[in-house]
Amino acid sequence: MRGAGGRVKVKTSKGRTAQSNRWLERQLNDPYVRRAKAEGWRSRAAFKLIELDEKFALLRRARHVVDLGVAPGGWAQVVRKLAPKAQVVGIDLLPVDAINGVTLFQMDFMDDKAPDLLLDALGGAPDLVLSDMAANTVGHAQTDHLRTMGLVEAAAWFAIENLRPGGAFVAKAFAGGTDTELLAVLKKHFTTVKHAKPPASRKGSVEWYVVAQGFKGAAQESGGE
Numbered sequence: 410m411r412g413a414g415g416r417v418k419v420k421t422s423k424g425r426t427a428q429s430n431r432w433l434e435r436q437l438n439d440p441y442v443r444r445a446k447a448e449g450w451r452s453r454a455a456f457k458l459i460e461l462d463e464k465f466a467l468l469r470r471a472r473h474v475v476d477l478g479v480a481p482g483g484w485a486q487v488v489r490k491l492a493p494k495a496q497v498v499g500i501d502l503l504p505v506d507a508i509n510g511v512t513l514f515q516m517d518f519m520d521d522k523a524p525d526l527l528l529d530a531l532g533g534a535p536d537l538v539l540s541d542m543a544a545n546t547v548g549h550a551q552t553d554h555l556r557t558m559g560l561v562e563a564a565a566w567f568a569i570e571n572l573r574p575g576g577a578f579v580a581k582a583f584a585g586g587t588d589t590e591l592l593a594v595l596k597k598h599f600t601t602v603k604h605a606k607p608p609a610s611r612k613g614s615v616e617w618y619v620v621a622q623g624f625k626g627a628a629q630e631s632g633g634e
Contacts, residue, residue, distance in 0.1 A: 441609050455483035460607035468492045471537045478542030485511045498530045534573045540564035540580035557583050569598050574626030583615050595621045
């Protein structure tokens, strides 16, 4: 059913909660959702990476890419399209349908075995680490923020310990931005560190992305100390 301005209105159903109705209505009226379906992307999140790449030129020289929190695969699809020669590995707790040219692992990134599995499959040190990971929300803003920031921190240290010099790190963070301590660490290891909110990120969403570029490399990690 369409209301004024062509907006789709979802009828109440006994099998759906009011929250589910609101989510469904938002999806049906989201232009990025429609574009993703029309263009063959697995999720609207693909446009977030496309827009970040347009601003920061992340994929132009990417040859070895790690995608943390890969499900459902939209970001990996973008990497394959914009950097077709790149080796890509992804990991997620959720199952992900096969993507041509992408090695996928269904496991917890926080598992001690995960980093070595990713690097072995990649066949070399990454020059780009992407993280769209977020903890399942519990409805308590501070708790949700802390849980997701724990994942961001783990992803950041994976990048710092494994990136090639000149490499980049991109991660989703929630409202409040990147924690001061983590931001200081990133600024120590990367030439530039910025926050960005791509247009595809919903205006009402509390998510932002931290983009760290120009990894200084192991030789400079202890500089100044």
